[in-house]
Amino acid sequence: MDIAHAQETAKAVVETAQAMPIDGRVILKAACYLSAGLCMGIGAIGPGVGEGYVGGRACEGVARQPELQGQITRTMLLADAIAETTGIYSLIIAILLLFVIAPAI
Amino acid sequence: MDSASQIVSHSFVFPRTDITVTLNPQTLIMTFFASAAVILLGFMFSRNLKTVPGRCQVLGEAIVTSFDEMIRQSLGEEGRKFLPLILTLFLFVLVSNWMTVIPFLRGPTRDLNTTLALALIVLVVAHVSAIQKKGFIKYLKAYFEPFWFMFPSNVFSEVSKTASHAFRLFGNIFAGGVVISVVPVILLQLFKWFGFALSLAAMPLLNAFFGIFIGGVQAFVFAMLALAYIAVLRE
Numbered sequence: 153m154d155i156a157h158a159q160e161t162a163k164a165v166v167e168t169a170q171a172m173p174i175d176g177r178v179i180l181k182a183a184c185y186l187s188a189g190l191c192m193g194i195g196a197i198g199p200g201v202g203e204g205y206v207g208g209r210a211c212e213g214v215a216r217q218p219e220l221q222g223q224i225t226r227t228m229l230l231a232d233a234i235a236e237t238t239g240i241y242s243l244i245i246a247i248l249l250l251f252v253i254a255p256a257i
Numbered sequence: 258m259d260s261a262s263q264i265v266s267h268s269f270v271f272p273r274t275d276i277t278v279t280l281n282p283q284t285l286i287m288t289f290f291a292s293a294a295v296i297l298l299g300f301m302f303s304r305n306l307k308t309v310p311g312r313c314q315v316l317g318e319a320i321v322t323s324f325d326e327m328i329r330q331s332l333g334e335e336g337r338k339f340l341p342l343i344l345t346l347f348l349f350v351l352v353s354n355w356m357t358v359i360p361f362l363r364g365p366t367r368d369l370n371t372t373l374a375l376a377l378i379v380l381v382v383a384h385v386s387a388i389q390k391k392g393f394i395k396y397l398k399a400y401f402e403p404f405w406f407m408f409p410s411n412v413f414s415e416v417s418k419t420a421s422h423a424f425r426l427f428g429n430i431f432a433g434g435v436v437i438s439v440v441p442v443i444l445l446q447l448f449k450w451f452g453f454a455l456s457l458a459a460m461p462l463l464n465a466f467f468g469i470f471i472g473g474v475q476a477f478v479f480a481m482l483a484l485a486y487i488a489v490l491r492e
Contacts (some may be wrong), residue, residue, distance in 0.1 A: 229477065
């Protein structure tokens with residue numbers, strides 16, 4: 153992306169923003185999109201930490217007892233799925249915000 | 258984004274009532290295809306069995322034996338009556354997850370209704386089998402453990418179990434579909450002349466990861482969690 157192209161884009165954005173009347177509806181919509189992003193970003197921290205911990209511990213277990221690899225991998229997948237639950241909840245909220253609430257405003 | 262958010266549905270209002278039923282034809286049709294594929298798989302696995310197995314028989318035997326072993330570990334010998342249910346759940350979810358890889362097709366698991374129905378099946382089976390095994394009094398008593406005032410939170414945990422069971426599968430498949438449909442467009446917009454080649458290269462990779470890998474893992478996880486929920490209630 154070269155500088156002239158970026159300047160053109162910025163100019164177009166500014167012109168659109170000036171032509172657009174800003175009322176409460178626009179602000180609400182913007183808040184919807186913003187909070188969907190925040191919801192996913194903050195909500196993904198917990199599952200990330202949890203799944204990383206589970207994966208690391210599973211690696212340790214396999215290193216200690218390589219003959220139990222199949223069972224350890226199965227248990228790890230299940231634990232990952234459980235750790236993922238809160239992330240999935242925040243994903244549902246983000247989906248609701250994006251596809252249900254924002255179009256209704 | 259449009260193709261991901263667009264929901265094709267038809268609403269029917271029952272005459273003389275206020276009940277509205279919304280049908281999603283694509284989900285219905287794809288569910289029929291997935292069921293047909295699962296039936297076909299079962300037919301292929303079990304047709305002309307030999308002592309020296311062919312390719313289909315080896316695959317079928319591997320799947321059935323591994324699931325049989327897992328069920329025996331967690332439910333014991335009497336839990337083997339759940340093998341058909343767990344195996345059917347696994348195969349159906351696997352087939353419908355892998356359908357998403359084909360362009361312009363939306364597998365049944367991209368719809369919350371399908372996953373919620375599957376989770377409700379597991380819920381009913383788990384509770385009925387628990388009542389059958391332990392008797393109604395003992396089954397009710399489990400809700401008042403460890404203290405009697407824990408009853409509301411125990412009930413809530415049962416409900417949230419089913420909800421998270423359904424949402425997990427739906428969320429994973431839906432988010433994968435959104436990423437598959439969004440990332441090539443972003444690459445196309447972001448890079449000028451090699452964006453097209455980049456997005457063309459990204460599409461099969463994204464499909465392989467989110468469709469095949471995540472789909473397979475989630476199908477396995479769905480079946481295993483169903484098994485775990487049944488086992489927890491029965492013990």
